[in-house]
Amino acid sequence: MLGFLIGEAFRDLRRAGRVAVSAIVLITLSLAALGGFWLVSSNLERAVAKWRERVRIIVYLKREPPAGEAAALVERVQGVPGVAGVLYISKADALASLKTVLGKDASVVAQLPSNPLPASLEITPAAVAATPEGARVLVERLASLPEAEEVAGSADWVERLSQWQRLLTTIGLGIGAVLAIAAFLTVATATTLILHARRRETEIMRLVGATEMTIRLPLLLQGMLQGLLGAVLALTALVATHGLVAPRLAPLVSLTLGLPEIAFLPPLNLAVLLLAGTLLGGLGGCLARAGREA
Amino acid sequence: MIELHRVWKVYSVGPVKVPALSDVSFRIAKGEFVVLTGASGAGKTTLLRLLYRDDLPSEGDIEVLGYDLVPLRRSRVAALRRSIGVVFQDAKLLPVRTVYENVAFVLRVLGTPRREITQRVFDALRVVGLSARAQAYPAQLSQGEAQRASLARAIVRKPPLLLADEPTGNLDDAMEAEIIDVLKDIGGGGTTVVLATHQARLAASLRRRTITLEGGRVVKDEG
Numbered sequence: 001m002l003g004f005l006i007g008e009a010f011r012d013l014r015r016a017g018r019v020a021v022s023a024i025v026l027i028t029l030s031l032a033a034l035g036g037f038w039l040v041s042s043n044l045e046r047a048v049a050k051w052r053e054r055v056r057i058i059v060y061l062k063r064e065p066p067a068g069e070a071a072a073l074v075e076r077v078q079g080v081p082g083v084a085g086v087l088y089i090s091k092a093d094a095l096a097s098l099k100t101v102l103g104k105d106a107s108v109v110a111q112l113p114s115n116p117l118p119a120s121l122e123i124t125p126a127a128v129a130a131t132p133e134g135a136r137v138l139v140e141r142l143a144s145l146p147e148a149e150e151v152a153g154s155a156d157w158v159e160r161l162s163q164w165q166r167l168l169t170t171i172g173l174g175i176g177a178v179l180a181i182a183a184f185l186t187v188a189t190a191t192t193l194i195l196h197a198r199r200r201e202t203e204i205m206r207l208v209g210a211t212e213m214t215i216r217l218p219l220l221l222q223g224m225l226q227g228l229l230g231a232v233l234a235l236t237a238l239v240a241t242h243g244l245v246a247p248r249l250a251p252l253v254s255l256t257l258g259l260p261e262i263a264f265l266p267p268l269n270l271a272v273l274l275l276a277g278t279l280l281g282g283l284g285g286c287l288a289r290a291g292r293e294a
Numbered sequence: 295m296i297e298l299h300r301v302w303k304v305y306s307v308g309p310v311k312v313p314a315l316s317d318v319s320f321r322i323a324k325g326e327f328v329v330l331t332g333a334s335g336a337g338k339t340t341l342l343r344l345l346y347r348d349d350l351p352s353e354g355d356i357e358v359l360g361y362d363l364v365p366l367r368r369s370r371v372a373a374l375r376r377s378i379g380v381v382f383q384d385a386k387l388l389p390v391r392t393v394y395e396n397v398a399f400v401l402r403v404l405g406t407p408r409r410e411i412t413q414r415v416f417d418a419l420r421v422v423g424l425s426a427r428a429q430a431y432p433a434q435l436s437q438g439e440a441q442r443a444s445l446a447r448a449i450v451r452k453p454p455l456l457l458a459d460e461p462t463g464n465l466d467d468a469m470e471a472e473i474i475d476v477l478k479d480i481g482g483g484g485t486t487v488v489l490a491t492h493q494a495r496l497a498a499s500l501r502r503r504t505i506t507l508e509g510g511r512v513v514k515d516e517g
Binding site: 001003004200201203204205206207208209210211212214 | 346368369371372373374375376377378380386388399400402403404405408447451
């Protein structure tokens with residue numbers, strides 16, 4: 001029986017001809033757009049997560065604490081809410097670090113009369129303090145320390161990156177939704193044509209006592225087939241585009257976002273796209289039937 | 295098998311009520327071959343449509359094969375129809391399928407196991423004398439052959455009741471005789487047959503029980 005129903009669904013697809021092809025193309029475009037934006041957005045999300053981990057707040061100290069007091073200061077700052085980690089950097093450490101950064105120009109440091117760099121504390125914020133608001137509160141707390149001369153650092157730019165990622169997701173969903181509505185209506189049109197073409201079959205089926213399920217299922221299946229075909233084509237296009245473009249953009253992405261490569265969508269997202277296409281087609285098939293029976 | 299009790303069917307054409315059947319009552323026993331005759335518009339087709347529950351009467355009760363048709367739920371209509379074969383004046387064959395596929399279509403729709411289908415289709419085609427034309431398409435058939443294919447489709451499920459609505463209406467005398475012979479064979483096998491025809495000559499030549507309708511009323515029930 002299942003073989004018969006699937007066979008009828010394929011027969012119906014052939015009957016719908018060009019309209020079915022248009023529906024499949026529209027489903028492909030809508031899911032490819034959605035998948036494309038999803039891919040970019042998920043990579044940006046990875047970058048945001050990575051950069052959130054790298055947010056640091058520096059507390060410049062008024063004076064370098066004596067050797068015995070530095071550990072106590074670190075311990076005290078460790079207890080400030082929102083602080084995940086504290087690293088004490090002495091004046092000497094700061095100067096050594098500067099020399100490393102200057103590389104072959106490090107000799108200029110030797111000409112300084114004294115070490116001008118302050119001792120500092122490098123603070124790693126806890127997750128709650130890695131947001132702009134959280135970071136601002138933490139900066140205020142750290143600035144109120146009696147040893148603090150100045151506090152530098154915020155999470156604002158990470159948040160801006162996060163906002164870009166959300167904007168991209170919204171644009172992707174918008175474009176995908178508009179194309180999905182067009183695809184949905186085209187599947188419904190294709191199904192209406194099929195209904196017209198198979199009216200004699202339907203008449204015979206009812207006459208010989210076929211159940212409503214047997215009559216309707218091929219319509220639903222052909223709609224789902226259109227959706228599934230569109231989704232498979234969209235995924236194929238995404239895989240091909242990713243394979244072609246990702247290696248070329250990798251250096252740029254590494255430089256700007258700090259990501260080693262542009263990752264493809266995980267299997268769960270691919271399954272969601274396949275399911276979305278199939279449901280979209282199935283709904284189109286149902287809509288045509290509902291319209292006919294209304 | 296079939297029982298109609300004071301059945302009325304009235305169509306509304308705007309404010310005007312047009313009775314298609316008026317106070318029709320009769321019984322048909324299992325295995326009977328009954329001819330339903332009358333001029334065009336006498337109510338034969340309306341009556342047959344009521345029997346396979348394509349329509350409901352305006353008044354009265356109808357029982358077919360143990361089903362009380364008036365209160366019958368939509369979901370049960372399919373079960374009723376699985377026990378009824380119907381043939382029309384127009385053979386209603388599916389043009390893109392061969393004779394074999396047309397007949398097999400019914401079995402496939404009803405979920406008959408594939409291994410049974412071939413045997414049952416060829417049995418039905420043998421009854422109507424169309425085995426040699428199994429792979430022909432409807433466009434390649436004569437009208438008589440098309441009607442025989444339609445009969446094969448109606449009997450392939452071996453229904454206990456066969457309704458034939460003017461099956462010879464489009465045929466010449468020779469083809470008509472072929473179809474009538476097939477119907478007699480089917481009736482002879484124990485199937486209840488109700489044959490509607492406007493041809494009084496044909497009805498008389500069959501020498502079977504004949505119910506005559508005039509203006510939607512049964513005016514004669516004899517034989």
